Amino acid sequence: xxxxxxxxxxxxxxxxxxxxxxxxxxxxxxxxxxxxxxxxxxxxxxxxxxxxxxxxxxxxxxxxxxxxxxxxxxxxxxxxxxxxxxxxxxxxxxxxxxxxxxxxxxxxxxxxxxxxxxxxxxxxxxxxxxxxxxxxxxxxxxxxxxxxxxxxxxxxxxxxxxxxxxxxxxxxxxxxxxxxxxxxxxxxxxxxxxxxxxxxxxxxxxxxxxxxxxxxxxxxxxxxxxxxxxxxxxxxxxxxxxxxxxxxxxxxxxxxxxxxxxxxxxxxxxxxxxxxxxxxxxxxxxxxxxxxxxxxx
Amino acid sequence: xxxxxxxxxxxxxxxxxxxxxxxxxxxxxxxxxxxxxxxxxxxxxxxxxxxxxxxxxxxxxxxxxxxxxxxxxxxxxxxxxxxxxxxxxxxxxxxxxxxxxxxxxxxxxxxxxxxxxxxxxxxxxxxxxxxxxxxxxxxxxxxxxxxxxxxxxxxxxxxxxxxxxxxxxxxxxxxxxxxxxxxxxxxxxxxxxxxxxxxxxxxxxxxxxxxxxxxxxxxxxxxxxxxx
Numbered sequence: 467x468x469x470x471x472x473x474x475x476x477x478x479x480x481x482x483x484x485x486x487x488x489x490x491x492x493x494x495x496x497x498x499x500x501x502x503x504x505x506x507x508x509x510x511x512x513x514x515x516x517x518x519x520x521x522x523x524x525x526x527x528x529x530x531x532x533x534x535x536x537x538x539x540x541x542x543x544x545x546x547x548x549x550x551x552x553x554x555x556x557x558x559x560x561x562x563x564x565x566x567x568x569x570x571x572x573x574x575x576x577x578x579x580x581x582x583x584x585x586x587x588x589x590x591x592x593x594x595x596x597x598x599x600x601x602x603x604x605x606x607x608x609x610x611x612x613x614x615x616x617x618x619x620x621x622x623x624x625x626x627x628x629x630x631x632x633x634x635x636x637x638x639x640x641x642x643x644x645x646x647x648x649x650x651x652x653x654x655x656x657x658x659x660x661x662x663x664x665x666x667x668x669x670x671x672x673x674x675x676x677x678x679x680x681x682x683x684x685x686x687x688x689x690x691x692x693x694x695x696x697x698x699x700x701x702x703x704x705x706x707x708x709x710x711x712x713x714x715x716x717x718x719x720x721x722x723x724x725x726x727x728x729x730x731x732x733x734x735x736x737x738x739x740x741x742x743x744x745x746x747x748x749x750x751x752x753x754x755x756x757x758x759x760x761x762x763x
Numbered sequence: 764x765x766x767x768x769x770x771x772x773x774x775x776x777x778x779x780x781x782x783x784x785x786x787x788x789x790x791x792x793x794x795x796x797x798x799x800x801x802x803x804x805x806x807x808x809x810x811x812x813x814x815x816x817x818x819x820x821x822x823x824x825x826x827x828x829x830x831x832x833x834x835x836x837x838x839x840x841x842x843x844x845x846x847x848x849x850x851x852x853x854x855x856x857x858x859x860x861x862x863x864x865x866x867x868x869x870x871x872x873x874x875x876x877x878x879x880x881x882x883x884x885x886x887x888x889x890x891x892x893x894x895x896x897x898x899x900x901x902x903x904x905x906x907x908x909x910x911x912x913x914x915x916x917x918x919x920x921x922x923x924x925x926x927x928x929x930x931x932x933x934x935x936x937x938x939x940x941x942x943x944x945x946x947x948x949x950x951x952x953x954x955x956x957x958x959x960x961x962x963x964x965x966x967x968x969x970x971x972x973x974x975x976x977x978x979x980x981x982x983x984x985x986x987x988x989x990x991x
Binding site: 468470471474485667668670671672673674675676677678679681682 | 812835838839840841842846852854856865866868869870871874913917
């Protein structure tokens with residue numbers, strides 16, 4: 467396409483946005499409202515994901531080793547566990563270590579357990595991590611079959627519940643976002659349709675004098691793009707400011723906890739990028755949908 | 764230049780607007796298309812610039828068969844055909860110059876050429892001095908002249924006019940006819956649907972009469988033939 471033609475299309479679309487001021491305002495508002503909702507969902511979902519990941523990463527299997535097992539038996543068991551395809555790592559923790567951990571976790575009250583240092587009733591433990599946290603249950607079951615294991619623990623029950631809660635909330639969020647996007651596209655295609663009806667004659671004459679369909683479509687494409695990008699400005703500004711504030715408030719309170727939320731940088735830039743692209747996409751799609759029926763030959 | 768063979772057009776609502784039309788129009792001819800309202804004149808004309816597609820038969824224009832022409836090629840066909848309507852179809856926000864230039868801009872002509880060509884054409888229709896005025900500031904006859912200028916600005920070989928004098932008073936109608944005559948003497952073929960008995964009977968040309976989707980009369984230097 468010639469530079470002159472591109473300039474003409476740009477000029478035409480800016481002029482039309484100005485000429486149909488109220489419709490432009492309505493379309494931009496529709497995009498803005500949608501993207502605010504989508505943005506908020508996105509922020510919540512991505513953080514939920516982050517939290518879920520950190521919780522999932524914390525899920526581990528504790529394999530209690532039979533006291534009767536010799537060093538060789540232990541080594542054999544370790545090899546067996548490592549041989550499972552879904553296992554990522556196996557760490558050995560001696561019973562002395564286990565006792566120290568227990569005492570430390572109980573604080574002052576734990577001191578009474580110091581008495582057990584001479585006669586430790588705990589077992590040596592293998593701490594096993596699955597490659598994919600959702601495989602934890604299966605891996606635990608397989609390990610339970612091996613010899614010289616007394617107990618295999620991974621937080622039975624609560625882990626299953628956690629995983630199903632996380633997967634449901636991810637899906638619900640996704641469905642909501644897709645639903646919102648469709649609503650916005652529909653709104654935009656309707657608002658633009660009204661502006662196109664006012665420009666029916668222009669399109670009719672263009673077709674009459676031999677303008678190609680793509681030539682006729684270009685200004686509409688650009689208008690949609692501008693509407694979408696304009697509509698994403700307020701949501702991006704709002705979400706960046708609010709998230710920074712929320713992060714400043716929440717992050718220090720989670721210090722030392724295994725749960726974390728996403729850092730402001732690069733997270734808000736990613737969200738901004740997603741919102742601009744979504745805005746542009748719904749603008750273009752809405753606009754092209756409404757011009758389509760005027761171009762049928 | 765125009766050759767219709769066994770052309771039928773049946774609309775989806777069941778109306779048959781063309782019922783076996785055969786016609787041959789040579790380059791440089793001036794043809795009136797007459798007939799009662801609803802006889803199929805408009806369909807006959809619309810099929811020539813591929814606004815309507817025939818249900819059956821072939822329409823050749825300059826060797827291109829419109830019945831099988833791909834939709835993507837329609838714009839190229841239209842660049843060789845000028846169309847004028849009863850209601851002018853001007854863009855109210857553009858001035859006279861811009862309305863005419865519009866036809867060349869949207870087919871991406873060179874700006875220099877556009878300027879030269881638009882001024883020449885406005886001169887031909889006698890509106891050079893009103894180039895900066897808006898359509899609403901012009902009389903009906905002047906608006907129709909702008910519309911004619913737009914239809915001929917890219918020098919088409921064929922100009923199709925659907926009742927171009929339908930909205931004009933008799934005196935203005937004669938002025939418009941003079942412009943069409945002028946265009947025709949320069950070699951452009953003109954096909955004009957009209958209800959204006961006086962014009963048809965005074966400025967003699969070939970007359971094609973259509974009734975119920977059929978050509979019932981085709982006469983060189985013919986008469987209008989109906990009571991108006």
